[in-house]
Amino acid sequence: MGVRRHSPIAPWLFGAPALIGLMLFLVLPFVMAVILTFTDQRLVSPRPGAFVGLRNYQRLLSVGALVQTPERSAAGAPVYARVRSITRGNRAYAGYRPLTAFRLGNRRVTVLATDPAFLQALGNTMLFAVLVVPLQCAMALGLALLVNAGLRGQTLFRAIFFSPVVMSMVIVSVVWAFLFNKDLGLFNQALGWISLGAVRPVDWLGNPATAMPAIVIMSAWQGAGFQMLILLAGLQGISQELYDAARLDGASAWQRFVHITLPGLRQTVLFVAVVTTIAALGLFTQVDVMTGGGPRGTTATVMFEAVRHGVREENIAYGATISVVYFALITLVIVVQQAIRRRRGGGVA
Amino acid sequence: MTPAQRWSIPLRLALHALMVVLAAVFLFPFLFMLASSLKTNDAIFADLESGRALLPVGDLTGANYVGAFARGHIGHYLANSVLITVVTVALGLVVNSLAAFALARLEWRGKQVVITLLVILLVVPFEAISVPLMLLVAKLPGIAFGADGVVLTGSWLDTIYVQIIPFVANTFSIFLFYQVFRDIPRDFDEAAYVDGATPWQVYRHIIVPSSGPVFATVTILQALAMWNQYLWPLITVPGEAARPLMVGMEQFFSARKTAWGEVMAYAALITVPVLIAFVFFQRWFVRSVVGSGVKG
Numbered sequence: 001m002g003v004r005r006h007s008p009i010a011p012w013l014f015g016a017p018a019l020i021g022l023m024l025f026l027v028l029p030f031v032m033a034v035i036l037t038f039t040d041q042r043l044v045s046p047r048p049g050a051f052v053g054l055r056n057y058q059r060l061l062s063v064g065a066l067v068q069t070p071e072r073s074a075a076g077a078p079v080y081a082r083v084r085s086i087t088r089g090n091r092a093y094a095g096y097r098p099l100t101a102f103r104l105g106n107r108r109v110t111v112l113a114t115d116p117a118f119l120q121a122l123g124n125t126m127l128f129a130v131l132v133v134p135l136q137c138a139m140a141l142g143l144a145l146l147v148n149a150g151l152r153g154q155t156l157f158r159a160i161f162f163s164p165v166v167m168s169m170v171i172v173s174v175v176w177a178f179l180f181n182k183d184l185g186l187f188n189q190a191l192g193w194i195s196l197g198a199v200r201p202v203d204w205l206g207n208p209a210t211a212m213p214a215i216v217i218m219s220a221w222q223g224a225g226f227q228m229l230i231l232l233a234g235l236q237g238i239s240q241e242l243y244d245a246a247r248l249d250g251a252s253a254w255q256r257f258v259h260i261t262l263p264g265l266r267q268t269v270l271f272v273a274v275v276t277t278i279a280a281l282g283l284f285t286q287v288d289v290m291t292g293g294g295p296r297g298t299t300a301t302v303m304f305e306a307v308r309h310g311v312r313e314e315n316i317a318y319g320a321t322i323s324v325v326y327f328a329l330i331t332l333v334i335v336v337q338q339a340i341r342r343r344r345g346g347g348v349a
Numbered sequence: 350m351t352p353a354q355r356w357s358i359p360l361r362l363a364l365h366a367l368m369v370v371l372a373a374v375f376l377f378p379f380l381f382m383l384a385s386s387l388k389t390n391d392a393i394f395a396d397l398e399s400g401r402a403l404l405p406v407g408d409l410t411g412a413n414y415v416g417a418f419a420r421g422h423i424g425h426y427l428a429n430s431v432l433i434t435v436v437t438v439a440l441g442l443v444v445n446s447l448a449a450f451a452l453a454r455l456e457w458r459g460k461q462v463v464i465t466l467l468v469i470l471l472v473v474p475f476e477a478i479s480v481p482l483m484l485l486v487a488k489l490p491g492i493a494f495g496a497d498g499v500v501l502t503g504s505w506l507d508t509i510y511v512q513i514i515p516f517v518a519n520t521f522s523i524f525l526f527y528q529v530f531r532d533i534p535r536d537f538d539e540a541a542y543v544d545g546a547t548p549w550q551v552y553r554h555i556i557v558p559s560s561g562p563v564f565a566t567v568t569i570l571q572a573l574a575m576w577n578q579y580l581w582p583l584i585t586v587p588g589e590a591a592r593p594l595m596v597g598m599e600q601f602f603s604a605r606k607t608a609w610g611e612v613m614a615y616a617a618l619i620t621v622p623v624l625i626a627f628v629f630f631q632r633w634f635v636r637s638v639v640g641s642g643v644k645g
Contacts, residue, residue, distance in 0.1 A: 006548045011457040014548065018448035019463070021518025026470055029482035036481055043484060146368055151361065153368075159631055160372045163379070166627045166634065168577040170595040171616045174602045175378045178385075178609060186381060189397050221375070229638040282476040285579050289599055303476050303580075310480035311584045319480040327477040334472060 033327075036320035043314035056321040062114040064096055067107055080108045087112070118322065121293075121300040127212060128219075128301065129280040136220040137273055140227030141265075147228070148235045158232075162225035169222065173289035176218045180204035180290075205291050208298040215286050215299060223279070227272045234268030235261070267341075274337045281329055302326045377403055379620075386413050386614040393609050413614035420605070421615050422589070426597035433512045433593060434575040440517045441571050442564060448518075449526030450552045454538065464527075470520045476580065483584050486511050507588045516575065522567045525640060529563040530556055566637040569630070576623065594619050 037056050041049025066086065070078030083101075087093035099116035102109055113119050147158045164172065179186045182203040191199045204214040242260050251259070284303040287293060293300035293308075300308075302322060310319015356364075380403040385393045387409045396402045417423050451457070452464060486505040493502045505511040538551045546554075557564075579595045586592055592600075598619060602612050627634055 006455060006542075008457065010548045011451040011455040011460070014447045014451035014455065014552075015463070017444040018518040018523060021444065021515075022467075022470065022520065025482060025485075025515040025518070026473065026478060026520070029478040029485055030473065032485060033478060033481035036484070041484070043487065143371070146364065146371070149356075149364060151364055151368065153365075157368050157372055158635075159628075160375050162634070162638075163624065163627065164375060165638075166573060166623050167379075167620055168579070168595055168598075168623075170577070170579050170598050171382075171620055172378070174598065174612060174616055175382050177602075178613075179378065179381065184394055184397060186377075186397060186402060189402075193398070225375075226638055229635055230641075233639045278472075278474060282474050284476065288579075288583070289602065306476075306480050307580070307584060311483060316480065316484045320484075323477050323480050327473070330472065330474060330477065 030327075033320040033323050036317045037324050039317050041317040043311070043316045049317060052317075056318055059095075059114050059318070060118055060321055060325065062096075063099070063119070064093070064112045066093075066110040066112055067104075068110070069107055078106055078108075083110050083112075117297060117300065118302075118305050120297050121302055121305045122325075124212060124297075124299060125281055125283060125301045125303075128216060128283050129277055131213070131216045132219050132280050133273055133276050135216065136224050136276055137227060137269065139220055139224040140231055140272065141269070143224060143228040144231035144235055145261075148232055158228075161228055164222045165225045167222070169285040170289055172218065172222045173286050176214075177205065177290050180214055182206065206295055208295050211291055211295055211299045215283075215290065219280075219283075219286060223276070227276065230272055231265065231268055234265045238264035270337060270340060274333060277333050278330055281326065281333070302329070379624075380404070382613050382616050382620070385610055386617040387411070388413075388610055390608065390610055413610040414618070416608070416611040417601075417615040417618060420611070421601040422597065423594070423601075423615055423618055425589075426592055426594045427618075429509065429591060430576060430594040433509060433578075434572055437513045437516050437575050438568055438571045440513070441519055441522055442567060444517050445519055445522040445567070446526045446530075446557070446564070447552070449523050449530050450548075450556055452523070453527050453530035454535075454551070454556065455548060467520050467523060471524065479580055479584065482515065486515070486585060506585050507591055508586075509591045511585050512578065512582055512591070512593065515581075516571075519571065521641070522571060525563055525567055525570075526560075529560045533559055562633075562636065563640075565630075565633050566640045569633055569637045570641060573623075 036049070038051055038053060039049035040052050040055075066083060068080045068086075071081055083098050087096060093112065095114045096112035097114075097116050099111045099113045099119055101111065143161050147154045147161070178184075182188060182201050185204070187204065188201040192201065202210060204210050238260065242264075243256055246256050246260060282303055283301045284307070287299050287301055287304050288307075291299045293304050303326065306319045306322035306326065308319075309315045309322065384396075384401075384403055384405045387405050388396065388407060389410060389412070392407050393402075396407065401407065452460060452467075488503070489505045491502045491505045491508060491510075493500050493508070505514075533556060537555050538546075541551050541555060577595060578593060579599070582591075582593050582596045583599075586596065598615055601615055605611055
C-alpha cells in the first residue's frame with residue numbers, strides 16, 4: 001500500500017471516457033442553462049443570443065396585485081369593474097395578466113403576473129408533490145409492512161405490488177386514460193354499478209377539479225412498489241431483539257410499531273420521501289400523454305412549461321430559465337432534508 | 350419464529366384477504382390491457398359492465414396486433430428501442446466500471462475532488478438539463494448515412510446516437526460500481542502488482558470476475574431507464590426513422606384514441622417482454638432497487 005505500482009496517467013485513461021461524457025452531457029449543459037437564462041437565445045436562429053440581463057427571470061416571476069373596492073353594492077352582490085378595463089393601456093400593468101382573484105372583506109384582490117401560466121404550473125407541481133408524496137409513501141409503508149408480516153405467499157405478493165414499476169409511465173398513462181374515460185371507462189362503470197346509478201359519470205381527466213387528483217392516484221399506484229422495496233430493506237434492518245424485548249415487557253402491536261418500527265425506519269422514510277419529492281417535481285410524462293396540461297391549465301407542470309417554451313416554441317433561453325428555477329426547487333428540497341437530518345441527529349447516514 | 354406465527358388465525362386470514370384485494374388493485378390494469386388487446390372494440394365496450402372486461406373471453410381476435418404492426422409501425426420502433434437500450438447498457442457497463450475502478454482501486458491526485466463532484470452531480474435530475482442539452486446536441490457536428498454515403502451534418506437531432514451517447518456515462522452507475530469495488534479485499538491485486546500485472550489486468554481478471562451482481566444491478570437499472578425513455582426522444586427525435594417505442598406509443602395513442610383494442614395491443618407488445626424479464630430475474634430486480642436505496 002501507498003507505493004504506486006502503475007503509471008500516473010493510468011487512472012486518467014480508465015476514467016476518461018466516463019468523465020468526458022459527464023462533463024460534456026451533464027456539467028456543460030448545466031453551465032449553459034445558467035448562461036442561457038441571461039440571453040434571448042432561440043433554438044433555431046442564425047443570430048447568436050444577446051445579453052438581456054434578468055429579463056427572463058422578471059418575465060417568469062413578476063407578480064402584482066390589483067385591489068378593487070366595489071363600484072356599487074346597491075341591492076345585492078358587490079360589482080367590480082372588469083380587470084382588463086383597468087390594466088389595458090396602463091403602463092404600470094404592461095405585460096401583466098390575471099392569475100387568480102379572491103375576496104378580502106368587500107374588496108376584490110386580483111393577482112397579476114407576467115407569466116400566469118408558469119405560476120399556475122408551479123402551483124400545480126407543488127400540489128402534485130404535496131398530494132402524491134404522502135399518499136405514495138403511506139401506501140409503500142403499508143405494503144412493506146404487509147409483505148414483511150411473515151404470511152404465506154409474500155414473495156409473490158411483493159412481486160405483484162412491484163410490477164407496475166417495471167411498466168413504462170407512457171404505457172401506464174395510456175391504459176389509465178382508458179380507465180378514466182368518461183363514458184366507457186372502467187372507473188365510471190364501477191362507480192355507477194356500486195352506487196346503483198346514483199353517481200353520475202365523472203369526466204376524470206376533463207374536469208379541472210379531478211384531473212390532477214386522477215394523475216396523483218395513478219402515479220402513486222405506479223411508483224409505490226419501488227418505495228415498498230426500499231422500506232422493506234429498512235424494516236429488515238431493525239433488530240428482531242428489540243421486538244422480542246418489547247413483547248416481553250407487554251407492549252402491544254401498535255406500541256411496538258410506534259416505538260420501534262417508526263423510529264427504526266426514520267432515515268429510510270426520509271430518504272424515500274426526498275427521492276419521491278424530487279421525482280414528483282419533475283412530473284412530465286403523465287401530463288404530456290394524458291391531458292396535455294389541460295383542462296384550463298390545471299395539470300400543466302414546471303417541466304411541461306420548460307418543454308413548451310424551450311422546444312415547442314423554440315425559446316430555449318426561457319425554457320432554460322424554467323429549468324434553472326426547477327433545479328433551485330430541487331436544491332431547496334435537499335437543503336431541507338439535510339436540515340431535518342441534522343436536527344434529528346439521525347446518525348452517520 | 351416469524352411474526353405471523355404469533356398472530357391469531359382470524360387476523361392472519363384478514364391480512365391475507367387484504368393482500369389479495371390489493372393484488373387485484375395492482376393487477377387489474379394489466380388484465381384489462383391484455384384482455385382488451387384480444388377483443389374487437391364492440392366486445393370491449395360490451396364487456397365493460399362486468400368482470401369480463403378483465404378476462405380474455407368471447408370472440409378473441411389477433412387483428413389488433415396486426416393493426417399495431419401495420420398502422421403503428423411497432424416493428425420499426427421496437428428495433429430502434431432494442432438497439433438503443435442494448436448499446437447504451439453495454440457501453441455503460443464498460444465505461445462506468447472503468448471509471449469506478451480508477452476511483453476505488455488506483456492512487457492518484459485529484460481523486461477526492463472527482464468523487465465529491467460525482468456526489469454533487471448525483472442529485473441533478475436529467476429533466477433539469479434536458480432543455481439546454483437539447484440545444485447543445487442540436488449544434489454538435491454529426492454524421493449521417495445517406496444515399497451519397499457518409500456525410501457530415503450540423504446536428505445530432507433525429508439520430509439513433511443522440512439517444513445513446515449522452516447516457517453512456519452515468520453518475521449513479523459509477524457510484525454503484527464504486528461501492529462494490531472499494532470493498533473487494535486488496536490482497537489479490539497487491540499480489541498481482543508485485544508479479545508485474547498492469548491495472549488493466551487487475552481490472553479484467555480480479556475486479557470484474559468478483560463483482561458479477563453489481564453488473565447485473567446496473568444492467569437492470571440502466572436497461573429499464575433506457576427502454577422507458579420518453580422526454581428526451583420526444584424533444585430530440587421529431588422524425589420517424591430514429592423514433593423509439595414510447596414516443597411511437599404516444600403518437601399512436603393520440604392518433605387512434607378510439608381504437609382501444611389496437612392501442613391496448615400496442616401497449617401489451619411493449620410491456621409483456623419487460624414483464625417476462627421481470628418474472629425470470631425478479632430476484633435481481635429486487636436487489637437493484639434495494640441497491641439504489643443506498644444512494645442516500
